[in-house]
Amino acid sequence: MAPADEAALKTSKPTTPAVGPRPPIPGLRRRQLIDKLSAWAITAVAFTAIAAVVLIFVFVVREAIPLFTDAEIREEVTPMGMVLPQPWKEGAEPSFAWQPVSTRPKYSLAPLFLGTLKVTLVALIFAVPLAILAAVFSAEFAPRRLREVVKPAIELLAGIPSVVLGFFALMVLATFFQSTFGFHFRLNAIVAGVGLGLTIIPVVYTVSEDALTAVPRAYREAAYALGASKARTAWSVILPAASPGIFASIVLGFGRAMGETMIVLMASGNAAIVSWNPTDSVRTIPATIAAEMGEVVVGGAHWSVLFFLGALLFLVTLSFNSLGGWYVARLRKKLGGIPA
């Protein structure tokens, strides 16, 4: 409205009777109050997720602290005794042993660390190539109709409870592997690792496939225009472009495999042996917690050691997840700058 008109409006006499101040909308104040209060309440509830992570850390660490402070517990287990090889009998060679329930409890963490690493590596060697290749297949080669079957089916694999996969590894895989390869121990790191691989295939597949499909179409078209075949494009252009995302998928798979409990608990044999041989039985950190937590004295040395292992597991998987998330973010940044 022009200023002249405005002035005219102000000076001209109203032709219709003046309308007084609009009557207040009934209940408006109450509704606005409710709106404000609920905004606060919603914000407060949103803190639950942060609280959950903090509480998990605090309450797992809290039960592990006596390990370093309580004099009575330190008589039974010392931090040195958990790390270095100990002479468990008079005059015996120093060695690693995990035997928390015995007249002289032994708490070497080395067999558990080694076991966890061994099973996780077997799982990765089995699962990563399969999952990445399958991701390449559904992102690059599969016709659309086929992709729409493959993707949900692999997601369905993620929905199978780990106790069922553990049961399968224990009842079917173990027997099959023993009769095929003649393993000395029926339950060993290979059986558990393959079972574990089944749980991380969906993780590696999903993250890799997302990374591959995030590569802008211009990359493909440029490669085709230069006369590259589909296979050549996938191998030399798409895979390198998506590499941070694929690396992220492996890191996330590693973190998941390390923390998985039921499969290794059921199919690994649970013997705490120091050995690199994948056909030996192994005992992992999560399986140790799961198997021994039920029978420990609340607040005792064994109890504290198990919570200490849990805290370690929490921190290690947390760092692997953060690393994976960081690589995913890097991929987005790398590909985000180029218009698709």
Place this chain on the structure above:
Amino acid sequence: MIKLSPHQRANFAFGGISGTAAVVILGALAFILVDVAVNGLPTLSWEFISQNPREGMTAGGIFPAIFGTVLLVLLMTIAVIPVGVITAIYLYEYANQEAWLSRAIRSAVYNLAGVPSIVFGLFGVGFFIQFVGGNIDRFFYDGQVLWGQPAILWASLTLAVLTLPVVIVATEEALRTVPREHREGALALGCTKLEAIVRVVLPQALPGIMTGGILAVARGAGETAPILFTGAAYFLPHLPTHGNDQFMNLGYHVYVMATQSPDIEATKPILYGTVLVLLLVTVILNLAAIAVRSRLRAGRA
């Protein structure tokens, strides 16, 4: 023989290798499902589902385990759905996306999803049983141990924390599908923000939120590690009726029968039957969630 160009040969080779990998994975999935179905179906009957176990788990049914699992998941859902949905509403409707608070919440949700399930079990023992339960006993029951012990309430709350990210992520995705114009229209007509969300946004987001609920239920029904020492029991003569009762559970039942049975051949039919029931529940729920989700995505495009 048909002559192939070098391009075609390369495509066949790489496509073939990657296709084989996909077939191996799907084959493994199919093998597991078929193996469980073939060995479990002969056991599956109305009696199996509706009766108590008899003769040291070698005969009878698994009704208490089914009942315990359903009750556990029900309590978990009651706890997790409101908190998860409200958190997602905060993140998508209220929060400033760049503010530190919403970033911190997002990062917490992401990390919570990666915590190993056994650590949730330790958390359940350390926080719910020892701290919350122990203090309830100390203050209200003069130290008599009523709540400071493994119980269905603590197990379901532990699972609720575990499934929280599932609900938050699914709800946020559902909120994202509601067009911004619908919110603006509601506000222009005089709705307060809360009214716009409750009356306009949430009804449209409901199918997506339900997907999250279904996924959370499937996850909760299948998890075993977090309930190992927060309340699951192998055999109980009575069904759980109070929050501080222990309970039987399908996953835990499978674990104990498979690893600690004195006579594995005698329990094998029951074992396979139990696995089949557990697998049916989780697979059907997951398929339902996948179907709802793909329909939603198709509708949006």
